[in-house]
Amino acid sequence: MGTVSLNMSMHTREPIRDSKLSGPEWIREILYGHSDRVYEAFRMEMHVFLNLCDLMKARGWLVDSRYIRVDEQVGIFLSMISHKNSNRDLCERFQHSGQTISKYFAKVLQAVLNLAREIIVPPSFDVVPEEILINPKYNPYFKDYIGAIDGTHIHASVPVSKQIPFRGRKGITTQNVMCVCSFDMKFTFVYAGWEGSVNDCRVISAALETHRLQFPRPPPGKYYVVDSGYAAAPGFLTPFKGERVSMNAVNKWLIARQSPPGCPPPPGEITPFLHDKGFVLSKLASAQSHQQLDGILKQALSEIEDFGSSHSHHSGNSNEDGCYRILPRIQCGDVAEQEEEDEEAEDLSKP
Incomplete structure (x- = not known):
């Protein structure tokens, strides 16, 4: 008799997400609380978060569903990418099932990709940036400058069988992302997906050779400023290392x-x-x-x-x-080795 009652209790349906602080209530508490809490939760200021939600609704990329509003959908997405929270962590935080979390994360991700196509665009190369025109330190010496190019390593979760190419000299799995930034600190081109062990020269070469990426090539007389990790070429100004x-x-x-x-x-x-x-x-x-x-x-x-x-x-x-x-002059293949030597020299020079 005791065994039968135990089996019945194990198969009884009952809600698992039964916290009194539901997802909408937590979002409301964050938005109407201290402004620093919004930044700590979503890594952006309150007005930026609200403007982002309004923009997503105005473009028609996100709509309020029966149970989840747009602000909660965006909150789910930002909580995952800013804190590396797992699906189970967000299930407990927003009191939704794992399927619901995955569904709305994918929706917001697609909306962000749509937004990226609108805001990550090359500037007009015929117009000198105002930041250069009004500053005598830069004008007219940088009047032909159109942007800066650099690479950054972003942490990547990779299956164990594929981790070796993604491990750089830091020992962690990353992807090498090349970014182009204009003088007013706006991204004009982003190329992601390369393994962390790949040299910056290889990434920019692939961007130039892959026509579908539509890399904004500098017109004659214009140039990008790049660091010593890239090769000197027409339209790309590198420091003369050594x-x-x-x-x-x-x-x-x-x-x-x-x-x-x-x-x-x-x-x-x-x-x-x-x-x-x-x-x-x-x-x-x-x-x-x-x-x-x-x-x-x-x-x-x-x-x-x-x-x-x-x-x-x-x-x-x-x-x-x-x-x-x-x-x-140091060639592309020697850049990583030279950087390590420079770091060792700096460490030895410190008291």
Whole structure:
């Protein structure tokens, strides 16, 4: 008799999500509570969250269902991506079944993809950004600048059998995501999905070669600014790693261009570093090939040396600060190894 009653109790249907604080009530408590709670829960300010919900409804991408409103649907999505919550965690938080959580997460994800197609678009390359025009440190030296490119590693959950390509030098599974950002801090292109062990050069090469991605190529005379992880090419300005020019030498070169021939500048006259750097970058960005890049750099260094010798003749000072040194350029395959060496050197230099 006791065994029969036990079996009956095990098969009795009863609600498992019976918390008094349901999903809609929790959303309401967050929105009408302290503003910091909204940021902690969804990683965005309250007005951003509300505007996002209104935009999704206005576009027709999300609608209120019989039991779940749009704000709760968006809350489910943001809770998962901002805190890496599992399906079971969200079941307990919003008091819904796992099927319901998965259903509305997929709906909001599709709505976000639709939104991305509207806001992640290349800017007009014919218009100089206002942030450059109003700042004399950047204008006119960066007037042909159209954006910056860099890669970032985002954590990825990968099956054990496929984890090796996704493990980088940090030891965790990630995907290498390439992003293009304009001067006003807006994303203009995003390329995701590559394994974490892939070099940045490989990612940008695939973006350029895959026509369906419609990568916004720089028009003639325009350029992107990229870091040393990418290869120098026409339209992509990289720092010349391993090639060093002293600050005083660059200042002398810039002053020499503005002084009459044979007339040394006043003692102590030094132009601002950002002003100098902007000129040098814009000069290098005008190159259309690797040979032109090398030629422009060598010409600049030659002018620095010539002016340093002339200035030392007039002032009687030595030309030590006009010296320069050119080292072999690091290729794409050596970037990761060089970065590790730089990090080790920084760690050893710290007290």
